[in-house]
Amino acid sequence: MATLFPLIPFIADETPLSWAARQAAFHTGGRLVPFLNDLQISAADLARGLPDAVMRLCDKAGQDPEPVLRNTITAIGDRRFRLRDLEFAAEFTTGAWTRICPSCLADDQAGQRYPDAASRHRLAWRLAPVRTCSVHGVLLRDLRTRKWDDGLHELQAMRALIEAEIMVPSVSPPRPPSPLQIYVEARLEGNRGPEWLDGQDIDQATRAAEMLGGLIAFGPGRKAADMTQDMWDQAGQAAWPLISEGSRAMADFLRGALSKNVTREGRPGARKAFGMLYSWLSASRLSKDPGPIRVILRDVIAQNVPLVTGRKLLGEPVVRPRLSSVRSIARTEGIHPKTLRNVLRAAGLLPHQDEGDAVERIIVDYDRARGLIDAAKHAVPASQVPDILNASRPLVAALIELEILTRIHDHDGLKSKVGKAIDGRSIQKVQTFLKDKIPSVAEAPEGLACLSNSAERARARLKVILELLFAGHLHRVVRLAGQTGFGAILVDPEEIKRVLESPPPGLSEEVYYAFA
DSSP states (O other): OOOOSSOOOOOTTBOHHHHHHHHHHHHTSSOHHHHHHHTTOOHHHHHTTOHHHHHHHHHHHTOOHHHHHHTOOEEEETTEEEETTEEEEGGGBOTTOEEEOHHHHHHHHTTOSSHHHHOOOBGGGGBTTOOBOTTTOOBOEEEOOOSTTGGGOOGGGGHHHHHHHHHSOOOSOOOOOOHHHHHHHHHHTTOOOOHHHHTSOHHHHHHHHHHHHHHHHHOTTOOGGGOOHHHHHHHHHHHHHHHHHOHHHHHHHHHHHHHTOBOTTSOBOHHHHHHHHHHHHHOTTOOSOOOTHHHHHHHHHHHHSOOOTTSEETTEEOSSOSEEEHHHHHHHHTOOHHHHHHHHHHTTSSOTTOOTHHHHTOEEEHHHHHHHHHHHHTEEOGGGHHHHHTOOHHHHHHHHHTTSSOBGGGSTTOOSTTTTSEEHHHHHHHHHHHHHHSOEESSOOTTOEEHHHHHHHHTOOHHHHHHHHHTTOOOSEEEETTOOGGGGEEEOHHHHHHHHHSOOTTSOHHHHTTTO
């Protein structure tokens, strides 16, 4: 049942605290907190927008609670708030500052018998991105008494400050609100805007727009801490065209900004190019998810700036940098810098005239180099392969000719001394085949001979016998226990003759003409 009379109606554009303060001024002529105490309503609970406190105030005043709850900014924990169907961080609000339009308040009070009961604090003024009065076209002003109750935004307690602001003439011509402010107020009413903005929380969207706009309007040298409210308003206007076009337009702009800013070494510098935007997104104490703007900037940097594997870039470690220095790549890959230089130069990824330490500082396309590096890390000098496989040089040459053993230069066109080496992975495959596919015996079975003797007795080239062996067409094959490599392999010369008399399909022409 209502206990206050007459009813001071709630006005659709004000906050619950504003309405409570106007009632206090009308019914008691005093301040908000004693008035709420008389109604047994906690001022702290009402300031936090707790529904029970709002409902009790409406019940005492005889007011329909629906419009009051609609304008209630409710604390939901961890410095997060909700207004209607929107959630946002505390920084999306003005905090302890009370934002006003002196002209609006002058209009409220004009001709009123009870000016304090008429002065209302607009809901829009509580939102940090709202910086221009949509009625008078002036920059809104921030007030604070530096007292414990600043968070109540009680205009009636700021009478002297407000009167002083009303007396200060506006020196700038009227201006319209920025497109970003219009978007914020429209989204509060449930309207939709650019897809990229609508796809994230409203505080993420506006902060990204303002930081990007700060870079556009004032350049990378401007710090966020030096920005005034008027400058943030300009930033919102500057960013709007890009924001409206979406992520691709933003990425194009950022790539352009990066290309115009290089370090003394001639490399694109992200911090130098992106200023406050980079500082914000790379801050180690970034407690709130900044949204997709970080992904856009990270991708631009990752595609255009030399990076080091494992180091953090905008909060995430770099896993596969596209560009990196020779020195960083060598360290990451665990390969000797000289070997890496030889490989990259042979592949045409390094200038031939550069030598020494200067080469290690050169930036290369890590993506293009990866295959080469991987191959080079497994390079085995051709001269060592016979010992590794316990095979003759002609046998190794036959394996290379059959492409059972592959040279490093077979990978990505690498031509060099390194490229002539044998890929160690192909050597491992040969060793695995001999171990897994050929049974081990303690003694040599009758009729079987080593590969070289079998070639003489069967009158077949060693290359032909190896092709039959690796294709699985020889069945009388064993491996002597206690021996290694091809020196342990015994085959049946008579079986080789029989197979070559009627070769199976799918082999090289050399097999079919072995007895020709």
